[in-house]
Amino acid sequence: MRIAYVYDAVYPWIKGGAERRVYExxxxxxxxxxxxxxxxxxxxxxxxEIKLGDVWHHGVCPPHPxxxxxxxxxxxxxxxALGVLRNLEGGFDVIDCQEFPYLSxxxxxxxxxxxxxxxxxxxxWGDYWIEYLGVSGYLGMAVEKATATLTGNNIAVSEMTRRELLKLGAGSIVVPNGIDYSHIQSIRPADSEHDLVFAGRLISHKxxxxxxxxxxxxSDVSLLIIGEGPEASRLHSLxxxxxxxxxxRFSGFLKYEDTIALIKSSRAFVLPSTREGFGMxxxxxxACGVPVVAVRHRMNAACDLLTPETGVISELSPASMADAIQAALDLSRKAGQKCREIASRYDWDVICGEIERVYAERV
Structure with a gap:
């Protein structure tokens, strides 16, 4: 098949979940x-136009913040969007466009x-648009809904996103994001140990x-926070x-392999975010064999990844989160095998086979 991916941000120059999905x-x-x-x-x-690995990359417009x-x-x-309109070639069997930022x-x-x-x-985003933009958010909601009507071939990266698409009147098939499972298994645990680790951007919805x-x-529970972001100074003060x-301990940004090594040497991973489209x-x-604490919220898809054997779901309050953390720490000694077993199902090679079948069935 001749396949085109369309997305403004490109890995490895821009690093994020959508960028990594397109790359992998x-x-x-x-x-x-x-x-x-x-x-x-x-x-x-x-x-x-450049070739990165085995894939041709086409720059349809200059970079802009x-x-x-x-x-x-x-x-x-x-x-x-204008660059795509002017430069996207014909002759493809499949074109897969990432939904954001809609206009493209x-x-x-x-x-x-x-x-x-x-x-x-x-x-x-749904009504989160109002929180994000105020009254102007109603336009964002309208554009999002209109985008969902453009094709009958919608792909959702999580069950949560599939459910939210149904509210817009659009059906979809779930093909989740993935991980490089074998690479994660090859990384040795770090020498330093912490009870808990968080890794991600230091932003408000986390x-x-x-x-x-x-x-x-x-009492006596240690936490390592890996990442950078606009909330850093406030969190240090708090x-x-x-x-x-x-x-x-605040480590700042770390290399991927160093982050994985530190997660492996911890007892539990904490993701207190209320907005995760997938929960990478x-x-x-x-995949590191570590149980996870996640927060129950309709915009948090990470909860769908967890079972009672692999993690604990908290309500959005300090007291509930403290209880969930203690439960995850108690779970840590017996969670490893089940955590790795579930994570292995999301290896990128497995996900690639799924997306290849979806494309072939609709060409």
């Missing part, structure tokens, strides 16, 4: 003999010709302030004011 699937499909192309902004130097004052840039979305889905639809047109949905308050309710700074960090922790 495109490279594996190409190695299986398919002719695969990726259309994104030109984040690299040099020619407009993805965010403006911590909000996704409308100007950038427009520039990319419309220009891709116009240029798709006879290709089977897919939209991959990483999350549905609810790390509540995690620190939960730590204050627990740890001091709660008197837990001697039990909480939770799945990677399970």
């Amino acid at each position: 699937l495109s490279q594996r499909l190409a190695r299986r003999g398919h002719d695969v192309h990726c259309y994104g902004a030109r984040w690299w130097d040099g020619e407009r 993805l965010y403006n004052k911590n909000k996704r840039s409308v100007k950038q979305a427009l520039l990319f 889905c419309f220009s891709t639809r116009l240029r798709s010709g006879g290709a089977s047109f897919f939209i991959t949905w990483h999350e549905i 609810n790390l302030h509540m995690l620190l308050e939960a730590i204050a309710l627990l 740890a001091r004011s709660l008197g837990v700074d001697n039990r909480v 960090a939770a799945l990677e922790a399970m």
Whole structure:
């Protein structure tokens, strides 16, 4: 098959769940003999078209900051959508466009010709648009709903996203994100040990302030926070004011392999976020054999990955989180095998086989 992926952010120049999905699937499909192309902004130097691994990358517009004052840039979305309209070639059997930032889905639809047109949905914002943009959020909700009508070939990366798409009147098939399971297994545990680890961006919806308050309710429990973000300074101050700074360590950003090594040497992984379109960090922790604490919320797909044998689901409060953490620590000695067993089902090679079958059935 001749396959095109459309997404403005391109791995490895931009690192995130959607970017990693496009990279992993495109490279594996190409190695299986398919002719695969990726259309994104030109984040690299040099020619407009380059070959990265086994996949051709086409820069349809110059790079532009993805965010403006911590909000996704409308100007950038427009520039990319126009670039797709001008530069997306014909002759593809399959075109898979990532849903965000929406406008490119419309220009891709116009240029798709006879290709089977897919939209991959990483999350549905719904009424979160109002919290994000105020009154202007109603426009975001309308555009999101209109995007869901562009094709009958919607792919959801999680059961949560599938359920939310149904609320927009759109059916979908679930093809989840994945992990490099064998690579994770090859990494040795770190020498330093912590009871708990969090890894991710230090931003408001991760609810790390509540995690620190939960730590204050627990005695002799240590926490390692891996990552950077706009909440860092406030979290440092909060740890001091709660008197837990001697039990909480902030490492800043670390290499992927170092992060995995530290998760492996911990007793539990904590993801207090209320917004996860899939929950990649939770799945990677399970691949390390470590149980996970997640927060119950309709926008948190990480909860769908957990079973009573592999993790604990908390309510959004310090007291509930403290109880869940203690339960996960108690679970840690017997959770390893089941955690790894479930995580192995999400290896990227397995997911690649799933997406290949979905494409072939609809060409």
